Amino acid sequence: xxxxxxxxxxxxxxxxxxxxxxxxxxxxxxxxxxxxxxxxxxxxxxxxxxxxxxxxxxxxxxxxxxxxxxxxxxxxxxxxxxxxxxxxxxxxxxxxxxxxxxxxxxxxxxxxxxxxxxxxxxxxxxxxxxxxxxxxxxxxxxxxxxxxxxxxxxxxxxxxxxxxxxxxxxxxxxxxxxxxxxxxxxxxxxxxxxxxxxxxxxxxxxxxxxxxxxxxxxxxxxxxxxxxxxxxxxxxxxxxxxxxxxxxxxxxxxxxxxxxxxxxxxxxxxxxxxxxxxxxxxxxxxxxxxxxxxxxxxxxxxxxxxxxxxxxxxxxxxxxxxxxxxxxxxxxxxxxx
Numbered sequence: 484x485x486x487x488x489x490x491x492x493x494x495x496x497x498x499x500x501x502x503x504x505x506x507x508x509x510x511x512x513x514x515x516x517x518x519x520x521x522x523x524x525x526x527x528x529x530x531x532x533x534x535x536x537x538x539x540x541x542x543x544x545x546x547x548x549x550x551x552x553x554x555x556x557x558x559x560x561x562x563x564x565x566x567x568x569x570x571x572x573x574x575x576x577x578x579x580x581x582x583x584x585x586x587x588x589x590x591x592x593x594x595x596x597x598x599x600x601x602x603x604x605x606x607x608x609x610x611x612x613x614x615x616x617x618x619x620x621x622x623x624x625x626x627x628x629x630x631x632x633x634x635x636x637x638x639x640x641x642x643x644x645x646x647x648x649x650x651x652x653x654x655x656x657x658x659x660x661x662x663x664x665x666x667x668x669x670x671x672x673x674x675x676x677x678x679x680x681x682x683x684x685x686x687x688x689x690x691x692x693x694x695x696x697x698x699x700x701x702x703x704x705x706x707x708x709x710x711x712x713x714x715x716x717x718x719x720x721x722x723x724x725x726x727x728x729x730x731x732x733x734x735x736x737x738x739x740x741x742x743x744x745x746x747x748x749x750x751x752x753x754x755x756x757x758x759x760x761x762x763x764x765x766x767x768x769x770x771x772x773x774x775x776x777x778x779x780x781x782x783x784x785x786x787x788x789x790x791x792x793x794x795x796x797x798x799x800x801x802x803x804x805x806x807x808x809x810x811x812x813x814x815x816x817x818x819x820x
Contacts, residue, residue: 496775503667503776503784510660511790513564514682515797520556543636550643553651561655568663577658582707587764588715590755591707595699595716597752600723600745602695609691619806621688637729644725649717656680656697657704657713665705667781669769673701675785682794687802696720706766723748 528535528548538545568575582588614620661676680697681690700713727741759765772778785791 499774499776500784504788506663507785507788508790510679511794513560514794516560517556524552546636546639546643558651561659565659575663581711582709588712590759591703591712592715593751593755595703596719597749598699599696599720600749602692606692610688619808621806645718645721649714653710653714653717657701657710661701666773668772669705671778671781676701682798685801686805
């Protein structure tokens with residue numbers, strides 16, 4: 484064996500490992516930055532009486548202000564990260580082209596919606612199991628209801644919780660985070676981007692749903708070679724939750740009725756998945772590892788960087804603080820201070 488060849492391979496392997504650790508550290512740091520900026524903005528609002536009073540008095544103002552703040556703490560950090568990635572690697576560029584096979588977009592939409600809804604039921608089961616096992620109650624709310632707000636407030640509410648998250652989170656996770664990871668194999672990119680999507684939600688309570696939904700969205704992006712189907716699925720999933728909140732606020736007795744469209748989406752999704760498989764539009768064989776790093780080593784390298792460990796620990800702490808026991812602990816600490 485040529486010693487020079489071995490030496491060059493070793494140099495290439497170390498370079499690829501450094502790049503992978505950079506992607507892990509930078510991605511996790513961006514998630515932490517997004518959380519930190521969000522907390523700073525919340526603290527600022529709390530300590531400015533005139534602003535906090537305005538938010539409490541006007542739902543429309545609060546939602547508009549929250550939309551602007553979300554742009555600052557969610558979109559801007561990932562936009563900065565994207566600009567860094569593009570300078571380092573031309574292949575990190577995100578393609579915003581529409582899928583070439585447009586006739587299958589509706590099938591991908593229904594299939595993705597079904598997996599997201601199934602993920603929400605798995606998440607609910609997980610929460611119930613944890614609460615029963617640990618005798619702990621988690622205080623959480625996926626979507627806050629715009630109590631009796633006007634039409635303008637509801638429009639802003641839809642933009643904030645349906646349009647904005649779909650565009651920004653897909654750009655951030657299925658775009659900025661996932662695309663550079665694909666050279667380590669599409670399977671690796673799907674799983675790691677799904678984990679990052681779960682970490683973005685900031686707690687273990689939403690982790691099962693975020694991971695399952697993230698897995699489906701990432702797979703659809705790779706299968707269609709376009710980010711748009713994932714954006715449409717994300718919008719559709721959030722729309723269901725928002726519409727439910729509107730209906731339950733105006734018609735509380737319709738709680739059972741709103742389950743009908745959910746099960747209809749699940750049935751349509753399963754049928755769409757079967758059709759896509761029969762048309763060979765859901766690839767079973769994904770792109771393989773194009774680097775010299777074995778997949779198991781890549782997983783270990785990606786999950787054990789300092790920033791990634793901190794992000795995971797932060798998620799665990801955030802979960803604790805969203806429980807009744809965690810809130811009681813915080814009250815005791817506040818009394819001591």
